Amino acid sequence: MSPDWLSQVLLPWVLAGVMMTMGLNLTATDFARTCYPRHIVLGTSLQILVLPLLAWGLVALLPLPPLAAAGLLLVSLVPGGATSNMFSYLVQGDLALSVSLTAIAAVITPFTLPLIMGWNLEFLGLSSAGLSLPYWPTVGQLLLVTLVPVLTGMLLRRLLGAVILTWLLPKIKVLTGVAMIGVVAALFISHAQRLPSLLSIETLAVLLLCVLSMTLGHQVARRLQLPNTSVRAITVEVGVQNAGVAMMVAFALLQQPGIGLVPLLYGLLMNVPVFLWMFTCLWRDRLQTGRSTILMKRASK
Template identity: 40%
Template sequence: MNQDLVLAIALPLTLFIMMFSMGANLSPGDFRTLWARPSSVLCGLVSQMLLLPVLAFLLLSGMSLPPEIMIGFMILALSPGGTTSNVFSYLVGGNLALSIALTAIVSLITPFSLPLVAGWIIDSRFAGDSEIALPFLSTVGKLTAVTLVPVTLGMILRHYRPALCERYEFWMTRIPFLMLLAVIGGIIAQNWARMPEFLALTAMPALLLASAALAAGYALARGLRRDRRDARTIAIETSIQNGGTAILVTGTILGNPAMTIAPVMYGILMLLPVMGYLAGLRLQARLGLAD
């Protein structure tokens, strides 16, 4: 498939369906976590929206990455709320209600926070380059159209047709994920000749950032006296990012294929530290140890 077609049509459609599916699994009751555990919700938001971008900037600035790769990673760090975070939060014995609440909240914030901060980063890294710019209002509009709008529509469907959403929950969550994998596969196929180069540039930074985010999220939560279940959830939510949103910004809005490589690689490699964490927790449980 032509890369322009993937980025212009397949990716926005996939992200729209993914966010609609997420909304169809949310209800107003999920937001009660805001009132039941406000400190944990605030801690999670700080970890996702502030700690991770700062961590990414400090970690990656010392790696002498090309500006396009650096910005790709930073846009990824500004795209919280990965669709698989809820699943992994459940698997590690975290607080699923907290995970769902955090995913819902950041989906409302990101369309506004991402273009604001990413625009500033691009201006500072590409000063004087008029071809690389992230217009704030049009970016907000596009992100709202493919994230906030479908989440809202999904929640409306959930409110009026809860039985329908529950009946098709399996397919509504699996199909969008498979679609995103297909989009990522299309991007990789179109850049196959340069994949060794891209892997050399992004594999180690992606693994380091995902691992550091996991550890930092957990450390922040425990440092603020959150219990282990909440800390595990916050760690997962900090490490797992919304690659679809990041690729939409880098590839579709900015139209810079080189910038898409960082979120594509992170979207694949971020699962390795999380799966390692899950394996470690299960081993600790067998040995009767506390994390």
């Protein structure tokens, strides 16, 4: 299978399918339930403003090649996706907040990513080498694979009804999930010889971006005394980025595999710190539940 066909044709279609699936899970009441503007503003600010600054800090500190640096900065500009919502659910976070933050980012990112990424390419000196990201064509393509599928999914949810959706949605989730994993695996295989080794500066940069962004989101949310479920949702949303969107921009729009390799690496390696953190949270919850049970038994005696 041709790598160009994979990245420029199949990846955008599969990505749109994943985003439509997320839309099938959304209703207007999901946003109404998230009635805490402070939580929304905090999560959005961390994801849209602070995360790119954190990525620039890593680019300044680490001796990354220019294309790898561009890939890391690109990862910091994309929204979360269905993966972040899944992790919020698994870690028992505020799912409504997670979905709302993802949806807001999906609306904002198509307009902010081309602009900021264009500046990044200039700062890295890559624009002088002919690399550019045309603004409006990029906005249009990002809307077609992010916002439009989400809105289509929400519309289909209203049209299909609860009975059909209950039967259909689990199958669509499995199908789109398997398709996305398959595309990422195929891209990994087709670019395996060009991927950095696991003991590389690119791997360090990817892991640092994920760990530091999750730590930042967690600490800021805790310092502002948000509920524990909101803290967990914000932690996931800031740390788990939609690597599929970043890969699409790099491979299909910029047509620069050298930039797309870091998002590909991120999509694979981000699962390591996220799963470790998730299991830590669930282990603490179990300990807390055990202690509460013991105290209740003592109190009843």
